[in-house]
Amino acid sequence: MATVVRVYVGTYTMPILFGTGKVLYGKGKGIHLYHMDLDTGRLVATGVVPHVDNPSYITISPDSKTLFCVNELKNTDKRTGGRVSSFQIDDGTLLFLGTEPTDGADPCHVTVDTEGKFLFTANFMSGSLSMHPIEADGTLGLMADFRQHEGSSVNPARQSGPHAHASSISADNRFVFVPDLGLDKVMVYELDSANDRLIDRPDLTVSTAPGAGPRHIVFHPGNRWAYLINELDSTIGAYSYDAASGQLTPLGVVSTLPSDFTGASTCAHILMSPCGGFVYGSNRGHDSIAAFRVQEDGTLGFVGCFSTHGQSPRHFTIDPTGRYLVVANQDSDQIVVFPRDQATGALLDEVMRVEAPTPVCVTICAGDLR
Numbered sequence: 109m110a111t112v113v114r115v116y117v118g119t120y121t122m123p124i125l126f127g128t129g130k131v132l133y134g135k136g137k138g139i140h141l142y143h144m145d146l147d148t149g150r151l152v153a154t155g156v157v158p159h160v161d162n163p164s165y166i167t168i169s170p171d172s173k174t175l176f177c178v179n180e181l182k183n184t185d186k187r188t189g190g191r192v193s194s195f196q197i198d199d200g201t202l203l204f205l206g207t208e209p210t211d212g213a214d215p216c217h218v219t220v221d222t223e224g225k226f227l228f229t230a231n232f233m234s235g236s237l238s239m240h241p242i243e244a245d246g247t248l249g250l251m252a253d254f255r256q257h258e259g260s261s262v263n264p265a266r267q268s269g270p271h272a273h274a275s276s277i278s279a280d281n282r283f284v285f286v287p288d289l290g291l292d293k294v295m296v297y298e299l300d301s302a303n304d305r306l307i308d309r310p311d312l313t314v315s316t317a318p319g320a321g322p323r324h325i326v327f328h329p330g331n332r333w334a335y336l337i338n339e340l341d342s343t344i345g346a347y348s349y350d351a352a353s354g355q356l357t358p359l360g361v362v363s364t365l366p367s368d369f370t371g372a373s374t375c376a377h378i379l380m381s382p383c384g385g386f387v388y389g390s391n392r393g394h395d396s397i398a399a400f401r402v403q404e405d406g407t408l409g410f411v412g413c414f415s416t417h418g419q420s421p422r423h424f425t426i427d428p429t430g431r432y433l434v435v436a437n438q439d440s441d442q443i444v445v446f447p448r449d450q451a452t453g454a455l456l457d458e459v460m461r462v463e464a465p466t467p468v469c470v471t472i473c474a475g476d477l478r
Contacts, residue, residue: 112144114141118139121163140464149447151462165180178192189213191209192229210236211231229275230286237257239252255308257290259290274324292322328402334346337375365394375390382430388424388433388453396416398414417444423470425472
């Protein structure tokens with residue numbers, strides 16, 4: 109593996125109205141580029157791919173040849189909804205391939221299926237899921253399928269309608285799991301890749317506690333358990349997972365906050381360590397990363413909360429070796445790198461921090477530099 113990897117940071121580049129009613133004035137210039145030295149954990153800024161509107165979430169294809177990002181917008185060229193864009197990864201920079209509408213407002217998350225054939229986009233504000241085919245050259249085809257969620261839940265300020273927040277694909281590429289913050293549900297679809305479509309599976313829908321606000325879900329590499337982070341009540345739910353049927357069964361719920369914390373805080377991202385031994389979640393308000401050990405029965409044991417040394421940790425990632433956790437502190441304009449104790453899951457004193465304007469998402473590409 110290369111000792112240096114490429115790091116891509118998605119930003120807000122223009123004002124955006126959140127579901128909370130807050131307007132954030134983005135300072136980003138596009139997709140910001142860095143190199144990371146895996147021997148030291150140090151980051152070096154290498155440039156910016158400019159003129160990319162609100163690339164607030166980015167992901168990389170399984171073959172590391174293509175980068176996809178949302179363009180988190182409410183309207184595009186007088187058409188309701190935002191866009192998704194694709195870029196060829198070329199010698200450390202990005203070459204624009206094209207963009208397609210999502211027909212949903214404020215797309216906030218993109219996922220590629222395990223075979224690299226489809227891109228799934230969660231449209232937060234309008235509460236929908238878009239599915240685009242990925243061509244051999246990385247360009248996006250016309251939308252193949254679309255699912256509009258319906259309903260509401262108990263929090264009138266945040267749950268008056270559906271708010272799809274992410275999607276995750278099962279390891280066998282059969283199921284798509286879509287947490288919807290506005291519905292307090294994880295919607296589940298079966299992927300019919302032969303016919304470029306989704307099949308509704310309401311029998312597999314998972315309901316959370318009222319007002320929990322499910323946001324992102326991750327699966328254990330052993331394919332036995334799943335973990336769902338809930339934004340509004342700052343919890344993580346553990347589930348057993350039956351890969352044959354796609355069924356999730358609750359195992360328990362843990363708080364991401366210390367028992368003595370009394371302020372306002374909401375969760376954002378959740379991540380599984382590469383070895384599958386630990387789960388991490390970010391707290392915005394408490395401004396920390398909560399760490400949990402995966403127990404033998406799949407439940408979570410609290411390790412601790414670790415300050416991110418900044419404000420509003422929106423997203424974070426772990427490098428391919430598992431040695432470092434890299435967090436984007438959205439409201440303090442910085443990326444911070446922490447070493448991980450791989451035996452205990454704890455975060456150690458920061459290696460460094462670098463400036464990044466309104467960073468929202470940080471993604472590492474493990475492809476060799478050439």
